[in-house]
Amino acid sequence: MKITKTKKTWGVILLLLAIIAILAFYPLPEQAPIHYYDRESGELKTEKVAAEKWLVWLYNNPVGEATLWTLVKRKFVSSIYGDMMDRPSSTKKIQPFIEEFDIDMNVFEKQEYHSFNDFFTRKIKNKARPIDTTATSTVSPADGKILAYADISNSDFIVKGYRFDILSFLNNAELAKKYSDGSLVIIRLAPADYHRYHFPLSGSVSSNTKIEGDYYSVNPLALRKMTEIFCLNKREYTTVTNPVFGEVIMAEVGATMVGSMVQTYSGDFVKKGDEKGYFKFGGSTVVLLFEKNKISIDDDLLSNTLKGYETSVKEGERIGISMITP
Structure with missing residues (x-):
């Protein structure tokens, strides 16, 4: 009798394992390519995605999604992988x-590296990213691809199909109210991008605020399935106060396999283009929040966003001008 029960138990276990195995290799849905506008050439291009099959499996397969929820989004997994990259x-x-x-x-200082993270956090040569020094302009804080929104109080305001929740993102009701009708710029860094980020304008700077969260991918392949990722992931933000742009929030958002975000700035005043910090291994995101009627975002960025496309930019490029004359 006992042997029969044991056989039945093992039979059930083997059946479950067989089902899991079948689901794990279940055909994945075809993914539309990620298109973006190259700002320099004006051409519509297709992004090459790092670990594309892995991302599609995680966010579109039942076993992949279970793996995502139980393991991949956890801090310890990203930390372990980050340590491996060291x-x-x-x-x-x-x-x-x-x-x-x-x-x-050719645009980077070092050509030899001690680890992949050493390479990943590589510094760029001086003048390799010219900074727009006009006092009334603000620049991209990083190399990446931009989505830009002039008025986030607009009833149609969405980010990749998701109504961006300022309160959830900042975890601060007072700040959320202050920026609820302002402007938003999102700069997504892919793994192949330069991963140091810089201040987009000059001004006095606050201390860094950290908000704990998960480590989902910020790639569009993931955002298609979980558009609220920006408000779920670990993030940090700083406020920069500028005479013409007012108080601007600059936030960094972690992502899958981002070992950590390292803030390198010091002091209470920064200049446009000064380094703020860097991401260790993994793609991630920088978010800029402006108060109402403070910035006029460049037309090409707004137009491309309205059409559903990101625009590639380089750190230091102008992305908008002040609506206030100094």
Whole structure:
């Protein structure tokens, strides 16, 4: 009798494992390519996605989604992977990565690295990213792809199909009210991008505020399934006070496999283009929030966003001008 029960138990276990195995290899839905406008050429291009099959599996397969919820979104998984990218053995990944994503290494200071994270957080050469120094302009804080919204109080305001919730994002009711009818700029950094971020304008700067959260991917392939990711992931923000732009919130959002966000700035005053910090391994996002009637975002960024496309930008490029004359 006992043997029969044991056989039945093992039979059930094997059946469940078989079902899981079948689901794990269930055909994945075809994904539409990620298109964006190249700001320099004006061309509509297709983004090459790092670990695309893995991302599609995580966000579109039942077993993948279970793995995402139980493991991948957790801090310890990103921390473990981040530690792996700090090891000398990770250097073997560098050259294939450079070749796969056609990274121009001539603009970076170092050419030899001690780990993949050392490469990933590489510094750029002086003048490789010219900064628009006009006092009435604000610039992109990072290399990446931009979505821009002039008025987030607009009833039609959405980010990739999701109504961006300022209160959830900032976790501060007073600040949320202050920026509820302001402007929003989102700069998404892909893994192949330069991963240091810089202040978009000059001014006095506050201390850094941290909000704990998860570590979902911020890639559009993930956002198609979970558009509220920006308000769920770990994030940090700082306020920069400028004579013509007022109080601008600059926030960094973590993502899957981002080992950490490291703030490198010091003091209580910064200049436009000064380094603020860097992301360790993984793509991530920088978010800028402006008060109402403070910024006139460049037309091409608004137009492309309205059409549903991101626009590629470089750190230091102008993205808008002040609506207030100094």
